[in-house]
Amino acid sequence: MTDATAGNAGYTPAKKSSLLVQDARTAKRNAAEKRFEYYGMVAVMLGIASLIVLLTTIFINGHGAFSQTFVKLPVTLTEAKLDKSGTRDIEVMKKVTTFGYAPIIDRAFATAMSERGIDVSNLGKKDLGAIISKDAPAQLRDFVLANPDIIGTTRDFEFLANGRIDGYLKGRVSQESASLDSNVTPAQLALVDTLRDAGIIEKRFNWAFITGGDASDQRPEAAGLGVAILGSLYMMIVVLCLALPIGVAASIYLEEFAPKNRLTDVIEVNISNLAAVPSIVFGILGLAIFINFAGLPQSAPIVGGLVLTLMTLPTIIISTRASLKAVPPSIRDAALGVGASKMQSVFHHVLPLAAPGILTGTIIGLAQALGETAPLLLIGMVAFVREFPGAPPEGFFDPASALPVQVYNWTQRADPAFVERASGAIIVLLAFLVAMNLIAVMLRRRFERRW
Numbered sequence: 001m002t003d004a005t006a007g008n009a010g011y012t013p014a015k016k017s018s019l020l021v022q023d024a025r026t027a028k029r030n031a032a033e034k035r036f037e038y039y040g041m042v043a044v045m046l047g048i049a050s051l052i053v054l055l056t057t058i059f060i061n062g063h064g065a066f067s068q069t070f071v072k073l074p075v076t077l078t079e080a081k082l083d084k085s086g087t088r089d090i091e092v093m094k095k096v097t098t099f100g101y102a103p104i105i106d107r108a109f110a111t112a113m114s115e116r117g118i119d120v121s122n123l124g125k126k127d128l129g130a131i132i133s134k135d136a137p138a139q140l141r142d143f144v145l146a147n148p149d150i151i152g153t154t155r156d157f158e159f160l161a162n163g164r165i166d167g168y169l170k171g172r173v174s175q176e177s178a179s180l181d182s183n184v185t186p187a188q189l190a191l192v193d194t195l196r197d198a199g200i201i202e203k204r205f206n207w208a209f210i211t212g213g214d215a216s217d218q219r220p221e222a223a224g225l226g227v228a229i230l231g232s233l234y235m236m237i238v239v240l241c242l243a244l245p246i247g248v249a250a251s252i253y254l255e256e257f258a259p260k261n262r263l264t265d266v267i268e269v270n271i272s273n274l275a276a277v278p279s280i281v282f283g284i285l286g287l288a289i290f291i292n293f294a295g296l297p298q299s300a301p302i303v304g305g306l307v308l309t310l311m312t313l314p315t316i317i318i319s320t321r322a323s324l325k326a327v328p329p330s331i332r333d334a335a336l337g338v339g340a341s342k343m344q345s346v347f348h349h350v351l352p353l354a355a356p357g358i359l360t361g362t363i364i365g366l367a368q369a370l371g372e373t374a375p376l377l378l379i380g381m382v383a384f385v386r387e388f389p390g391a392p393p394e395g396f397f398d399p400a401s402a403l404p405v406q407v408y409n410w411t412q413r414a415d416p417a418f419v420e421r422a423s424g425a426i427i428v429l430l431a432f433l434v435a436m437n438l439i440a441v442m443l444r445r446r447f448e449r450r451w
Contacts, residue, residue: 058426064170065424068206068221069161071132072199075108076154077144088148098137101144102129105136105159116198122187131188131195133160135215135222161201163220163417165192169203172416209424213386214401214409220417223410225425227385231301231400232370232432234389238305238396239312239369244362246309247316254317255324256346275314282311283375291379298380301389302396307379308369315368319361323354356444363440367433373404381405403429 022030081100085092106129113120120128136159144151160166164184167173169192178186195201212224258264286307290296296303327350335345376382382405389398401409403425410422 058423062420062423062427064172065209065421066206067203068209069166069169069201069203070158071161071201072156072158073105073108073112074154075104075140075157077151078104079152082144082151083148088151090145090148093145093148098141101137101140105132105140112200118194118198120191123191127185127188131162131165131192133162133219133221135160135219160221163415166221167417168192169196172420209421210428213388214384214406215386217413217415220415220421223418223421225403225406225428227388228401228403228406230389232402234301234392234396234400235305235308235402236366236370238302239308239366242305242309243312243316243365247313248320248358251317251320251324252346252351255321256350271314271317275318279311279372280374280378282307283378285310286375287378297397297399299383299385299399300397301400303379304376304381304402307375308372311372311375312365312369315365316362319364320354320358323357323361324350326357327353356447359443359447360440363436363443367436370432370436371404371429373408376402376405377408382409
């Protein structure tokens with residue numbers, strides 16, 4: 001035996017392993033990866049389940065806001081009551097208030113039940129008239145003033161039913177709850193069943209919820225989102241006209257033209273910090289600058305738009321700069337190599353390629369601004385506003401509300417019908433947000449270019 005063989009006398013060769021058979025370490029690593037994959041799947045499923053529960057709850061609570069109960073009545077518009085002068089002079093007719101129109105509706109209601117043989121002896125006159133909304137006299141008065149020639153005729157009208165009556169047909173009010181409620185009686189609900197069978201009362205889709213203005217606490221059935229939708233639209237116009245050009249211009253300068261020094265570093269850091277500032281801080285800033293200093297009117301879309309512009313600018317600048325950075329440097333070098341100026345290379349080549357990301361960031365910023373509430377509360381947009389703002393540009397300075405503020409406003413009211421309407425308003429707001437995000441996806445795919 002040689003020295004070489006003697007040195008290997010105690011050596012045991014390692015056991016050969018196959019690539020097709022997992023060893024203990026590989027099996028342990030694969031098991032850990034599998035567990036992480038399961039954790040991710042569980043997290044995704046929990047997120048989806050939470051979203052489904054949230055949307056289902058909102059839909060269950062708010063879908064009733066899109067339908068409303070109406071009372072159909074033939075109303076005789078007596079000239080002796082509505083226009084004693086007989087001249088059809090609008091100024092003279094305006095002297096008849098809603099208190100003069102209420103008895104006409106009550107008489108028409110009583111006549112309709114009498115013609116159908118409906119017994120109402122167990123109800124007082126006040127309880128009988130309470131079935132119809134308090135908004136009905138104002139509705140009839142507005143129609144007569146807009147059409148004075150119909151005085152002296154009999155016309156069919158549809159009036160809103162009282163909020164409790166509407167809640168009964170939607171299942172929100174019952175005979176048991178009515179016995180404990182001072183605003184409705186079981187006898188009224190029994191009469192409603194009879195009126196529904198007679199075709200006097202019916203429930204159908206309510207366009208006025210989307211197109212009508214807000215209503216007082218005593219008339220939840222007449223409350224609508226029209227003013228809030230128009231106010232949000234005006235604010236989005238202001239944000240789009242200011243935030244998009246300012247944000248894109250600032251992004252192009254910082255990314256393509258600005259020298260890299262301490263000043264630009266400070267600007268970039270502050271832009272990132274502004275994107276994380278709570279929205280209520282922008283509301284305080286808007287209150288101090290635009291209302292207290294500049295003297296702009298409270299609860300006006302122009303002020304809301306300016307505040308939301310300040311809040312949206314950092315988001316647009318950050319997304320625009322990210323889109324510009326995503327364009328390969330070879331595009332710029334190629335443009336400069338064939339003789340283009342710096343300005344031409346940016347605006348003719350870089351900016352068109354970055355346009356999909358810029359549009360997506362802008363729309364997402366607008367969607368974020370559309371759902372903001374806190375800054376709008378500080379500038380007075382929580383005020384009760386029933387009248388619609390005028391057409392632009394004067395309408396930007398008229399009082400208005402906004403969709404998220406309207407939701408907040410309705411949740412603060414005591415009547416259960418307003419809670420239903422708040423959930424319905426959330427459905428409308430979510431529909432707008434989904435539509436804006438779909439537009440962002442479609443624009444990105446439409447203008448996307450590959451290099």
